[in-house]
Amino acid sequence: MAGRFVRASKYRHVYGKSTRKEFCYDNLHISRNAWDTNLVKVNPEYLSVNWDAGGGGAFAVIPLQETGKVPDLIPLFRGHTATVLDTDWNPFNDRVIASGSEDGKVFIWQVPEGFTLHTDAEEPADVHPVSKLAGHSRKVGQVLFNPAAENILASAAGDFTVKLWDIGTGQSTHLLKHGDLVQSLSWNAPGSLLVTTSRDKKIRVWDVRKETPIHESPGHAGAKNSRTVWMGEHNRFATTGFSRMSERQIALWEPGRPEPIGGFTMLDSISGVCMPFWDDGSNCLYLAGKGDGNIRYFEYVNDKFEFLSEYKSAEPQRGIAFCPRRGINVHENEVMRAYKTVNDTYIEPISFTVPRRAETFQSDIFPPATGLKPAMSAQEWIDGKEGLPPKIDLESVYEGTAPKEVPADYKPTPTPAAAAPAAKPAPKKGEPEPSAPVARGPPPSMKVQQASMSSMANKFKDEDAEDDEGSSDDGSSFEQVQRPQPRGAAAAA
Template structure:
């Protein structure tokens, strides 16, 4: 409760004596001024300010506020892996839906490469050559060892950090430096482009050797937008950004915890959510692409921790707690697929294009496929179909989760089609896609999957009914075209 400060003792006593004397004489006391005293006005304003501030929320509202990390059980971990004891600051692990690649400790010698550490080399992997002899571009604007690099979404910019602790933004095709950070208060170690936000995030140390992360505007590297000190540990911080959820995960080498934040274009740009804690420190870490996650359990990110002390690879899933068992559209927007949007030659010629997007809904396909190339001209009868009906056909195809229906033929290399068919066969076991949803292990999971299948069957029946209506409309169109041609 807010109280106004008491007035001085002298004026209060004098006013009381005057009022008592006036009442004793049978007269009315003199009317006081209607204006409040200055002290009372200030106290009232202070109370109003306190009440107003108390209504402001302390935390930013977010649907990812209660994301929690769930380590995999012992039978789902990878045991007896001789993880490397190298002291280099690297992830030592790469993951996709089919394989896990880990740098291991081995005795004796082996094949090795000697490469200059201050150069960035761009290689053309879209070739039939067994051995690639030379890169297509060499960028040698750095004066020391390169510590980190990151491409932006469409491949037009490349951000790097060097041992001189400076951040540089390069044109990867021309090899020229577009911007260079000269800020002395942050010594960068790792750098990362934050999707389409036109921002960079770097991790490193402050002037007082505290671990720190900084957010930058990619168009102005003079001063960071915000800085945040984390702790005084010495391990390198590895940032991982989820473009779909705008969540930032910060993993420290030698730490057991994983911090995660939500990134926004407005201030404050970084909003701390919570952290996953574990007693097992990680030597390195890998990340599963979005297309390999379990959408049935609302998993939005998955790490693979390399625990050297136990020779163990431990998956850690980041899960949004939801009661509904249906597919959650709000936490699974269209994401980048495995299909490239450009060839190597197109990129080298200066073309920029974002990734090909796919839907994570089970049974869905590409949302932004390659442009179709006509192999032969359309016949007159097919060209006379009304554009409204053609657009309606495309809309139905997209709703069905398939590629849009087209009257044009797509030109695809034979080896690509055979590889795609072979890859699809390896994903399907007994008619069940093992990467879209794992098989049920308990009776409860089996019942939940049964209900989801019933819902999918109802949706497919509705689509079949719509297609029947569309087929009848097409028959009427063809009949009208034939009648029109017979008249002439």
């Protein structure tokens, strides 16, 4: 019986579609380092790629509009003395990026004005870091910017610590000590809590400014890496990992609860790590398998992950990145866009779209997105301030005007179709909305019923008046309905 029930959801028919080759990025030298990282990061302007380069570590930055084959020689972001393991874009400045490397250093970079890969120089000039943060004694495997505070960066290293940095001053502000290697980390939306998974199979939620864990519990029991992602503005986070039998699992957690909500859910028996990504606009969780070409996506409803669908591809991915919501194509009803690596030489965008034929902005699937303005400065965050950054109304992006800033708790006005059942019309929509319920109300259906009853009465009246001569056809049709004749007799007649 459960299979017959269809759950109502705006995102139930979301589907992923690949991009034509001319709009992909080819001739790349993606790093072949075995460190468990996503290899690529993206924002609405640029794509960063861990590069396979000799003579120290480097990564490349590709402007998103420069699709197609990348030149053989391009300007690289050089400065590390060992392989670059991870990068992360500043959420409030699309031209600032941080990198972590095997040399134990964290570097801050700025993309030059008018940066392009297509230069006339025989040997393009490399880009150098604007700031160097030294403090880790082992390789830095992950870097992650705070999603609410300006210039606050977290870095996780092989010295079993997570350091917090104010990149404006170059100083380390906080230190989180772990018992083993940190495998992944994720901020909550206000940037006050940080969740980490580590090789000791423990999951910890840190009150960062107090440098103490407020939650610590056993995680996935398998020996392979575990990943975590905070679910935006919800007081929940998700983890992916492996069971003792090497089955891939997913789990939903609430800080303070020692056990996952609903237990550990088995996905499959594939050996690749699942890379989780959260979309706060649609309340959807995307799981991309490392080493396979599939991307599953789930909707978070009633403290459960409801499976929506799966994007399948014959081309496996080693790394993948998801674009911030302010960079999606609202004209095509695109709710998410991913960039996946293919064969270490190719990056392919994948667009996740809600199939609708509409000529107007779809406010129900495009709630406001986080913009470029932070909620607080670095010093205010250090002093204990909390808050969510302002958002931008995606309708202004749809109309092509300057992005309209709205409060963090802003709720968009529903479309007339969505507002029809309401008792009062939604504000700011004028007069058309109150008329919408009238068009779908009782009067039209009553007219239809009256017309039907009138025609039926006239039909019977004609039959009584005309007797058998004028209504022989009608009489035969009523006879067939009440007492079907044999096929042979009907043919003879």
